[in-house]
Amino acid sequence: VGDRADFDSETESVCPFCGVGCQVSVKVKDGRVKYVEGINGPANEGRLCVKGRFGFDYIHHAHRITRPMIRRADAPEKGLNVDPANPWTHFREATWEEALEKAAHGLADLRSFYGGKSVAGFGSAKCTNEEAYLFQKLIRQGFGHNNVDHCTRLCHASSVAALMENVGSGAVTATFNEIDNADLAIVIGANPAENHPVAATFFKQFTKRGGTLVVMDPRGQALKRHARHMLQFRPGTDVALLNAIMNVIVEEKLYDRQYIEGFTEGFFEFREHIRAFTPERMAELCGIDAETIRAVARDYAAADRAMIFWGMGVSQHIHGTDNSRCLISLALLCGQIGRPGTGLHPLRGQNNVQGASDAGLIPQVLPDYQSVTDHEVRELFRHIWGGTEIDAEPGLTVVEIMDRVYRGEIKGMYILGENPAMSDPDVEHARKALATLDHLVVQDIFVTETANFADVILPASAFPEKSGTVTNTNRQVQMARKAVEPPGEAREDWEIIVALANRIGLDWDYDDPREIFDEMKMSMRSLHHITWKRLETESAVTYPSLSNTDPGQSVVFGDGFPRRAGRAKFTPARVTPPAELPDERFPMILITGRQLEHWHTGSMTRRATVLDAVEPEANCSLHPSTLRKLGVEPGGKVRLTTKRGSIEIMARADRAVATDMVFVPFAYVEAAANILTNPALDPYGKIPEFKFSAVKVEAAGEQ
Numbered sequence: 001v002g003d004r005a006d007f008d009s010e011t012e013s014v015c016p017f018c019g020v021g022c023q024v025s026v027k028v029k030d031g032r033v034k035y036v037e038g039i040n041g042p043a044n045e046g047r048l049c050v051k052g053r054f055g056f057d058y059i060h061h062a063h064r065i066t067r068p069m070i071r072r073a074d075a076p077e078k079g080l081n082v083d084p085a086n087p088w089t090h091f092r093e094a095t096w097e098e099a100l101e102k103a104a105h106g107l108a109d110l111r112s113f114y115g116g117k118s119v120a121g122f123g124s125a126k127c128t129n130e131e132a133y134l135f136q137k138l139i140r141q142g143f144g145h146n147n148v149d150h151c152t153r154l155c156h157a158s159s160v161a162a163l164m165e166n167v168g169s170g171a172v173t174a175t176f177n178e179i180d181n182a183d184l185a186i187v188i189g190a191n192p193a194e195n196h197p198v199a200a201t202f203f204k205q206f207t208k209r210g211g212t213l214v215v216m217d218p219r220g221q222a223l224k225r226h227a228r229h230m231l232q233f234r235p236g237t238d239v240a241l242l243n244a245i246m247n248v249i250v251e252e253k254l255y256d257r258q259y260i261e262g263f264t265e266g267f268f269e270f271r272e273h274i275r276a277f278t279p280e281r282m283a284e285l286c287g288i289d290a291e292t293i294r295a296v297a298r299d300y301a302a303a304d305r306a307m308i309f310w311g312m313g314v315s316q317h318i319h320g321t322d323n324s325r326c327l328i329s330l331a332l333l334c335g336q337i338g339r340p341g342t343g344l345h346p347l348r349g350q351n352n353v354q355g356a357s358d359a360g361l362i363p364q365v366l367p368d369y370q371s372v373t374d375h376e377v378r379e380l381f382r383h384i385w386g387g388t389e390i391d392a393e394p395g396l397t398v399v400e401i402m403d404r405v406y407r408g409e410i411k412g413m414y415i416l417g418e419n420p421a422m423s424d425p426d427v428e429h430a431r432k433a434l435a436t437l438d439h440l441v442v443q444d445i446f447v448t449e450t451a452n453f454a455d456v457i458l459p460a461s462a463f464p465e466k467s468g469t470v471t472n473t474n475r476q477v478q479m480a481r482k483a484v485e486p487p488g489e490a491r492e493d494w495e496i497i498v499a500l501a502n503r504i505g506l507d508w509d510y511d512d513p514r515e516i517f518d519e520m521k522m523s524m525r526s527l528h529h530i531t532w533k534r535l536e537t538e539s540a541v542t543y544p545s546l547s548n549t550d551p552g553q554s555v556v557f558g559d560g561f562p563r564r565a566g567r568a569k570f571t572p573a574r575v576t577p578p579a580e581l582p583d584e585r586f587p588m589i590l591i592t593g594r595q596l597e598h599w600h601t602g603s604m605t606r607r608a609t610v611l612d613a614v615e616p617e618a619n620c621s622l623h624p625s626t627l628r629k630l631g632v633e634p635g636g637k638v639r640l641t642t643k644r645g646s647i648e649i650m651a652r653a654d655r656a657v658a659t660d661m662v663f664v665p666f667a668y669v670e671a672a673a674n675i676l677t678n679p680a681l682d683p684y685g686k687i688p689e690f691k692f693s694a695v696k697v698e699a700a701g702e703q
């Protein structure tokens with residue numbers, strides 16, 4: 001960095017990576033980001049993790065797309081080009097005029113010829129709220145249907161489904177900072193030290209001041225050292241474990257009768273259901289002894305104030321919605337919602353996945369989770385959107401869209417900032433599907449794996465190159481501000497969406513993200529009392545905000561729920577085995593996820609110098625004894641094979657992984673974890689089962 005005082009400008013903005021939403025000050029010298037430091041945002045209080053501090057220089061990478069690009073007429077058939085030195089070999093540069101015309105005409109021609117449903121869209125949680133809002137509006141208004149989705153489908157769609165069903169709202173009931181007021185916290189199916197590192201610092205402080213931490217996860221993790229109970233349960237047995245804990249609370253009458261009577265419905269049916277799940281019966285299934293289950297149940301029930309945090313270990317199962325239903329029921333049983341230091345908190349993944357979901361980038365709902373099936377809701381949007389009829393049929397989700405593409409029913413796509421050629425389960429299937437598209441428009445900052453399949457690539461802006469609002473896991477709406485100009489001819493995403501919308505026949509007139517935000521406020525009650533001006537001066541306001549001076553409510557539902565009669569609901573959950581169980585051919589369990597240094601599909605962090613230097617190579621984790629059995633030294637290569645495909649990858653020894661398990665991060669194209677994963681979906685959230693596939697592990701070179 002050199003002289004830290006030597007910079008031309010400093011701009012307050014938000015970290016582009018995880019859902020914690022740390023506020024940063026971006027120091028710029030000669031038009032380039034020189035360094036980034038944490039400032040006193042409500043979520044981070046000055047702290048940053050390694051990604052936030054050292055992960056910013058991807059924006060200056062030599063492979064940034066600086067001009068629009070069009071697939072060359074002599075390019076070979078569409079496919080994945082993994083030559084990292086030459087990512088744009090199959091494309092030629094074009095003017096904006098030519099690229100936008102080609103992009104728009106290709107989509108509009110499909111609409112005319114095959115109908116609007118021949119085109120679908122994936123938006124992005126890496127864009128601002130305003131951009132997410134415009135993207136879903138473009139698909140709904142421009143093509144007349146709801147087939148628009150984004151990565152929430154791959155992370156917390158099942159959590160949101162359960163929260164909407166039982167609590168009446170898809171967002172957290174309390175900020176993670178409320179752990180400061182808690183006595184006990186459960187962290188289940190999450191690894192905050194790797195995936196939400198700044199939140200993890202608050203969790204560690206909580207234990208230092210005497211708070212009781214319970215960690216439940218099939219994989220060990222850094223927080224284990226701080227936990228009173230570490231329950232390393234069998235993968236996929238979440239419902240069995242949680243029902244057994246609730247069985248103890250019910251049988252020992254440890255529940256909060258007054259709370260249940262005042263604020264819930266469905267308790268009596270639930271109580272009968274839960275009686276079968278005794279700790280003794282569930283112990284063998286989930287691999288946790290009955291006494292430990294009882295101890296955790298008693299500790300949770302005895303706590304005055306308790307919170308539950310969960311991550312994708314809970315959500316990414318075919319029973320992900322049931323897993324979340326159990327967590328909601330557990331909190332309701334003990335009245336642990338609606339007071340300081342209590343609540344339910346699914347730790348959101350990307351920095352704006354909460355905001356993009358709030359803004360309607362979801363196929364079943366319009367902005368603020370208003371159902372497309374509700375006539376009054378459709379009338380409201382018809383009025384705001386100048387007479388557009390909204391389709392009453394809920395749209396298709398990410399994996400469903402890709403299946404329709406594969407079958408030739410969807411022939412064109414507009415993909416903004418998403419990377420399904422890396423992130424979808426059974427990714428070879430997704431890649432084959434992308435290759436069949438008649439017309440693919442990709443808007444991104446790099447030639448991602450998905451952009452390899454594009455007909456037109458529109459050069460977009462990285463996060464520090466744009467202004468707009470973003471919403472973190474805490475429901476905090478924050479102002480992101482442009483610190484540097486986009487390189488070359490790259491443009492802010494909202495400008496590109498508007499230009500494309502007008503070329504497919506819409507009559508849009510936005511000159512500034514503020515105008516888009518003002519339109520959003522017309523339909524989104526969550527933004528009441530939150531104005532652009534407030535965000536410019538206060539930088540963050542938590543929703544709901546109850547007045548023009550209220551910084552927002554960090555805890556909600558103290559006086560009832562946004563459901564019928566103000567009551568939350570108990571929904572019983574049955575034990576459902578994973579879709580694919582280990583057998584003789586595939587005897588081990590594959591779990592995929594992220595790692596500290598690399599973000600999702602790696603498109604940004606693998607182009608960040610420091611992060612790539614720390615973690616340059618695709619890797620997986622196996623227990624040392626498993627490696628010994630395989631005859632593989634740590635650092636040697638293993639081959640992983642599932643029913644979908646096979647990869648070879650460097651193996652690390654890791655005692656946090658059970659002996660019959662392998663963990664693979666999904667950031668590495670050269671050994672893409674999603675070649676292996678199972679596309680089976682949760683029936684409610686439509687989320688794939690990334691957290692359980694049957695796999696064969698052998699030394700590389702063996703057949």
Ligand code: SF4
Nearest residue numbers: 015017018022049052
């Ligand atoms: Fe960025 Fe998340 Fe790290 Fe904060 S914790 S600096 S938001 S990656």
